[in-house]
Amino acid sequence: MQRRRFIQTLCVASAGLMVGCNSTPKMVQARRKNNSLFIYKSEFSLVNMIQVAHEKAAVGVTKIDNDNYQAVLLNCTHMGCAVDINNSENGFVCPCHGAKFSPNGKVLKGPAKENLQQFQVSSNSEYVIVHL
Ligand code: FES
Numbered sequence: 001m002q003r004r005r006f007i008q009t010l011c012v013a014s015a016g017l018m019v020g021c022n023s024t025p026k027m028v029q030a031r032r033k034n035n036s037l038f039i040y041k042s043e044f045s046l047v048n049m050i051q052v053a054h055e056k057a058a059v060g061v062t063k064i065d066n067d068n069y070q071a072v073l074l075n076c077t078h079m080g081c082a083v084d085i086n087n088s089e090n091g092f093v094c095p096c097h098g099a100k101f102s103p104n105g106k107v108l109k110g111p112a113k114e115n116l117q118q119f120q121v122s123s124n125s126e127y128v129i130v131h132l
Pocket residue numbers: 076077078079080081094095096097098099110111112
């Protein structure tokens with residue numbers, strides 16, 4: 001009995017580590033309708049932050065809880081580089097000069113002085129909807 005419980009615990013811990021150690025940002029294609037991006041909620045089943053392809057710059061979407069999400073334009077306000085998701089620090093980082101931003105786009109570390117552009121976000125039972 002103890003051996004079975006140990007193996008179950010090991011499997012759960014390993015699955016948690018694999019999700020937690022996954023530093024590659026999840027790239028998602030969203031359906032665009034009018035001026036909104038529709039993202040399946042299921043895209044957030046294993047990660048809390050995803051990157052959505054968009055025209056000029058990608059959009060970073062963060063799951064706060066099942067009904068609350070935040071979205072920002074992943075375009076650095078310092079000199080316009082593409083900002084990356086940083087899963088290990090739960091935020092965004094600019095690879096050009098090291099600026100860091102919170103999930104809602106607030107500047108945490110310069111040289112950027114202005115926050116990332118935020119978008120309104122809503123959700124229904126199936127989709128997270130980013131209003132561009
Ligand atoms: S362009 Fe992002 S920190 Fe300079």
